[in-house]
Amino acid sequence: ATTLGASAAATGRYFGTAVAAYKLSDSTYANILSTEFNSVTPENEMKWDATEPSQGTFSFGSADQIVNLAKNQGKKVRGHALAWHQQQPSWAQNLSGTALRNAMVNHVTQVATHYKGQIDSWDVVNEAFADGGGGGRRDSNLQRTGNDWIEVAFRTARAADPAAKLCYNDYNTDGQNAKSNAVYAMVQDFKARGVPIDCVGFQSHFNAQSPLPADYQANLQRFADLGVDVQITELDIEGSGTAQASSFAAVVRACLAVTRCNGITVWGIRDSDSWRASGTPLLFDGSGNKKAAYTATLDAL
Ligand code: XIL
Numbered sequence: 001a002t003t004l005g006a007s008a009a010a011t012g013r014y015f016g017t018a019v020a021a022y023k024l025s026d027s028t029y030a031n032i033l034s035t036e037f038n039s040v041t042p043e044n045e046m047k048w049d050a051t052e053p054s055q056g057t058f059s060f061g062s063a064d065q066i067v068n069l070a071k072n073q074g075k076k077v078r079g080h081a082l083a084w085h086q087q088q089p090s091w092a093q094n095l096s097g098t099a100l101r102n103a104m105v106n107h108v109t110q111v112a113t114h115y116k117g118q119i120d121s122w123d124v125v126n127e128a129f130a131d132g133g134g135g136g137r138r139d140s141n142l143q144r145t146g147n148d149w150i151e152v153a154f155r156t157a158r159a160a161d162p163a164a165k166l167c168y169n170d171y172n173t174d175g176q177n178a179k180s181n182a183v184y185a186m187v188q189d190f191k192a193r194g195v196p197i198d199c200v201g202f203q204s205h206f207n208a209q210s211p212l213p214a215d216y217q218a219n220l221q222r223f224a225d226l227g228v229d230v231q232i233t234e235l236d237i238e239g240s241g242t243a244q245a246s247s248f249a250a251v252v253r254a255c256l257a258v259t260r261c262n263g264i265t266v267w268g269i270r271d272s273d274s275w276r277a278s279g280t281p282l283l284f285d286g287s288g289n290k291k292a293a294y295t296a297t298l299d300a301l
Helices: 004-009 027-036 061-072 097-114 149-160 178-193 216-224 241-256 292-300
Strands: 014-019 039-042 076-084 121-126 165-170 199-202 229-237 261-266
Touching: 004 014, 004 292, 014 027, 014 076, 039 061, 039 261, 061 076, 076 097, 076 149, 076 229, 076 261, 097 149, 121 149, 121 199, 121 229, 149 165, 149 178, 165 178, 165 229, 178 216, 199 216, 216 229, 216 241, 229 241, 241 261, 241 292
Parallel strands: 014 039, 014 261, 039 076, 076 121, 121 165, 165 199, 199 229, 229 261
Antiparallel strands: none
């Protein structure tokens, strides 16, 4: 096939991108989006600060724009993210204990209910584990409401939208290390106790400090072997030219080699759309031209 989405679809997968609602009026951006990708993730529009700016008052306008575009163009939607320690509205940052727990549960219920039936996969919980060798949870206001907050979020999401696949999503979990081992243990425990979890997202933000790990495929496979789908959710790779192109191809090959790796999402369309302050980590240059990384990705799919 001649596009990323169609090539991925040929093996039953999707190839998606993060999308910013305010860029949809940019015709270069909108044309690449409609042509190349068959899944979208709202980059910021479904986060807590965007969807519940004051407690109990929900605002879905920008996220709805993206979901409606996806519906019109037959694309899947990855919902991102129901519960996260970042991009919380200030009212939530000022809560703790039972009040915060109840606010989180209500938030998950309201947002998942609003999009019921329209989300392929939800990042129910994002980035809840600590970096470094400790293999523990990240300290956060949500974690301080009790260690069971993650499973409560998953059970709440399942009750609100039983058809959506429910994912745990994180970074620096792409290879086997203390952090991914801790996530692995949580997924194993959830599976053993019947806590609803269907997928694990691997953000895959790679650069010189944190390159594509040699055991990437093996790590995806061990999670898949627990009985969950695995998804590459926020891929970007700092660099340029053939080195960058071969890293993108290696990511695609790793996913294709894992039966339950059912989709890849890049975190933006053009280099100029990247959340990274500098660099050229995406598949299209600032003018929307296909880079070597694009061709290598398409060829590997
Ligand atoms: C980033 C967005 O791309 C930026 O626009 C925003 O300012 C900050 O968040 N991990 C995640 C994403 O799960 O939500 C983050 O997105 C990038 C890191």
